[in-house]
Amino acid sequence: MADGPALPVRTAPARDPLQEPAWVRWSLIAVAASIMLLIVVMPLLMLLGAAFGSGLKVWFAAVSEPHTIDALKLTLLTAAIVVPVNAICGVFTAWAVTRFEFRGKRTLMALIDLPFAVSPVVAGLCLVLLFSPTHGYFADLLNHYDIKILFATPGIVLATMFVTFPFVVRELIPLMEQQGSDEELAARSLGANAWTMFFRVTLPNIKWGLLYGVLLCSARAMGEFGAVTVVSGNVMGQTNTLSLHVEVLYKQMGGEAAAAFAVASLLAGLALVTLVVKIWLEARHGDALARSHRRH
Amino acid sequence: MSEQVLTLPTSATRWRRPLPGLGLGLGLGLTWLGLIVLLPLAALILRSGGLGFAGWLRAISDPRVIASLKVSFGAAFVAAIVALVFGAVIAWVLVRYRFPGRRLMDAMVDLPFALPTAVAGITLAAIYDQNGWVGQWLQPFGIQLVNNVTGIVIALIFIGLPFAVRTVQPVLETLGREQEEAAISLGASRLTALRRVILPELLPALLTGFSLAFARGLGEFGSVIFIAGNLPMKTEIAPLLITIRLEEDGGVTAAIVLATLLLLMSFACLVAINAASTLFAHGNRRDG
Numbered sequence: 223m224a225d226g227p228a229l230p231v232r233t234a235p236a237r238d239p240l241q242e243p244a245w246v247r248w249s250l251i252a253v254a255a256s257i258m259l260l261i262v263v264m265p266l267l268m269l270l271g272a273a274f275g276s277g278l279k280v281w282f283a284a285v286s287e288p289h290t291i292d293a294l295k296l297t298l299l300t301a302a303i304v305v306p307v308n309a310i311c312g313v314f315t316a317w318a319v320t321r322f323e324f325r326g327k328r329t330l331m332a333l334i335d336l337p338f339a340v341s342p343v344v345a346g347l348c349l350v351l352l353f354s355p356t357h358g359y360f361a362d363l364l365n366h367y368d369i370k371i372l373f374a375t376p377g378i379v380l381a382t383m384f385v386t387f388p389f390v391v392r393e394l395i396p397l398m399e400q401q402g403s404d405e406e407l408a409a410r411s412l413g414a415n416a417w418t419m420f421f422r423v424t425l426p427n428i429k430w431g432l433l434y435g436v437l438l439c440s441a442r443a444m445g446e447f448g449a450v451t452v453v454s455g456n457v458m459g460q461t462n463t464l465s466l467h468v469e470v471l472y473k474q475m476g477g478e479a480a481a482a483f484a485v486a487s488l489l490a491g492l493a494l495v496t497l498v499v500k501i502w503l504e505a506r507h508g509d510a511l512a513r514s515h516r517r518h
Numbered sequence: 519m520s521e522q523v524l525t526l527p528t529s530a531t532r533w534r535r536p537l538p539g540l541g542l543g544l545g546l547g548l549t550w551l552g553l554i555v556l557l558p559l560a561a562l563i564l565r566s567g568g569l570g571f572a573g574w575l576r577a578i579s580d581p582r583v584i585a586s587l588k589v590s591f592g593a594a595f596v597a598a599i600v601a602l603v604f605g606a607v608i609a610w611v612l613v614r615y616r617f618p619g620r621r622l623m624d625a626m627v628d629l630p631f632a633l634p635t636a637v638a639g640i641t642l643a644a645i646y647d648q649n650g651w652v653g654q655w656l657q658p659f660g661i662q663l664v665n666n667v668t669g670i671v672i673a674l675i676f677i678g679l680p681f682a683v684r685t686v687q688p689v690l691e692t693l694g695r696e697q698e699e700a701a702i703s704l705g706a707s708r709l710t711a712l713r714r715v716i717l718p719e720l721l722p723a724l725l726t727g728f729s730l731a732f733a734r735g736l737g738e739f740g741s742v743i744f745i746a747g748n749l750p751m752k753t754e755i756a757p758l759l760i761t762i763r764l765e766e767d768g769g770v771t772a773a774i775v776l777a778t779l780l781l782l783m784s785f786a787c788l789v790a791i792n793a794a795s796t797l798f799a800h801g802n803r804r805d806g
């Protein structure tokens with residue numbers, strides 16, 4: 223007993239009794255890797271192959287074609303309207319929800335989550351029921367003033383806003399709850415007025431979380447398909463977003479459509495940039511993000 | 519709707535906080551929520567109520583409507599289960615093991631969130647097609663993965679996978695070693711410890727992951743329509759039938775009925791998620 227090895231010191235979680243035998247470990251890793259490869263990685267590789275397989279010239283021709291440019295413009299315009307609205311309203315709503323107690327708060331938070339669960343197609347249909355010039359609730363009003371919402375840019379903006387509604391506010395609520403209001407109360411007690419407090423204390427505290435939410439919101443806003451399909455009417459050059467344009471090109475030429483994949487690669491590039499910035503934010507400013515950010 | 523439920527705090531009910539902006543924040547928030555989300559949803563509910571019993575009956579007695587609902591529910595259910603199993607394995611591997619490429623795998627899990635659904639749709643269709651990277655190897659065996667329900671399930675697994683991983687992963691990360699060690703030191707085998715100690719802790723997260731994946735799969739449109747073949751009565755999902763009916767004369771009724779049913783299902787999933795997270799909160803409190 224005396225010459226036995228010293229009792230192992232419990233260091234930080236290392237291997238020992240909770241670790242499976244190596245063959246179990248490595249087979250599980252292999253299974254996980256195969257799933258990821260088959261379902262997630264391969265689509266990306268295939269997309270890049272199909273988009274650039276015929277050379278950069280073909281890719282560039284497809285991407286710089288006038289209809290594609292129009293679609294890109296509409297997509298960017300939509301995002302430029304949707305993201306700021308959802309971000310600004312999201313900040314104020316998160317402020318009210320996290321800094322005050324009021325009855326119905328839980329209901330309000332549940333309603334904020336609602337668009338995550340509603341099918342984008344259903345969201346589009348709801349807008350049709352409101353704004354259709356023939357059978358919508360506002361048909362008379364719209365026809366009287368000759369306003370076009372459906373099959374025009376406003377419809378696309380509204381549909382996208384519905385679908386991306388929760389992204390920013392959902393990121394901010396847990397973050398601001400975690401941070402508490404001590405610093406803001408201190409600022410107030412030192413005589414800062416409301417806006418000084420907001421710009422000097424609140425905003426700097428939430429900026430990384432806000433950026434995170436804005437990032438996810440923009441990515442979804444530019445890639446949205448289902449809701450936009452219903453309200454757009456697919457008028458080339460007018461109500462065609464990039465996502466819709468991918469479908470148009472794909473349907474024209476089927477699986478051989480290099481042009482469809484080229485345009486799709488633009489959207490995929492966007493998604494990859496989003497992912498990289500997201501990873502950077504999580505790694506670099508993880509402590510300034512909400513703990514529950516992984517959920518969406 | 520909800521505006522009636524909300525009442526501002528009076529000085530009698532709660533002590534006043536010296537922070538400004540409740541009126542502005544709540545006012546802006548409610549206007550935004552009301553105009554962008556609640557007004558459109560109210561339109562659907564009103565129209566759906568206005569159809570009356572006869573209208574509903576007529577819409578529901580259309581075999582194509584029933585078939586599309588069956589396809590949607592069945593595919594979303596199967597895909598959510600598969601995504602949950604796959605997701606649990608991936609989350610386990612990511613949390614418990616260290617191996618080269620782990621961080622890359624962790625990062626790639628979010629790709630289906632970020633990739634626009636239409637892009638996912640055309641690429642998945644191209645891969646699993648009979649000439650595709652995967653499809654060509656199965657073609658000689660007579661296995662076809664696209665233009666049938668399998669294709670729909672594949673697309674929905676892609677969509678649901680990150681939900682499953684990202685709900686299970688954080689719970690696995692916070693799971694203490696003590697109980698597991700205790701179980702093993704008391705003579706439990708690895709599998710028993712997994713079944714009796716880890717699984718119960720994981721259950722609420724698994725339920726949440728399932729509900730999220732199921733809800734998302736039920737309403738998914740972009741990634742499915744390219745791979746499904748969209749044969750009426752066979753591989754036509756409910757959201758697609760909504761868009762088809764909407765373009766037909768007098769098809770709005772069917773579209774409204776289908777959308778209402780999908781919406782009700784979404785509500786049910788939200789309720790299930792909330793119930794699961796409450797369950798989870800209680801479970802955590804018990805451990806201290």
